[in-house]
Amino acid sequence: MDITAYWDFYDFPRYILARDEQGLYWIFEGGFDDEVDEYRDHFIMKCVGRDRDEALRQFEGRIAIPLDVDRSRYERVALTEIAFDESRRKRIRIGTA
Template sequence: MKMPAATWLPIVVYADFCDVPRWVLAGGQDDGFWLLDSRFDDDADEYPSFFRVKFVGDELGAARAVFDTGAIGDVAAAEVIAVDELQFDPTVRASVMRRV
């Protein structure tokens, strides 16, 4: 399942902020909830130029529980999206959209 394009997804919670949030739970009942992971890579000593994105369900409580584990889980099931393919709202904290 791919993250919707050209649709603003509200950011439910985020962490690990550098220019943009790097560990994000975004979405809502209409589009489901999405986990976006672009946290600091200690081996490379920098943030990656991409997000791993994974659908984590249609229920907020379950999606929040996945976020709280701090792990995206099965990386093979995650979609890879370049950081510059995502647009954040002007506050960079309220919503995110995948560009078309």
């Protein structure tokens, strides 16, 4: 997937908008967990459609995945299943095994 935008970089982006090979945009969120005082070991993710402007609106406004959301409502992927390009800013790949 090509990374369109990201925020909260710590070792790698922790909040990502990416576009897959079918043209769908996905938001990934794997930020800091205040309850355990460390970064999460997974991303939650949500598909936000094919429209770039709408995907950016949902990403920038944190509409699709609001802060402090019930994380159990979303698909999730473990960090061990994710690989980034060398820069960790351009591409993300899921299912590295």
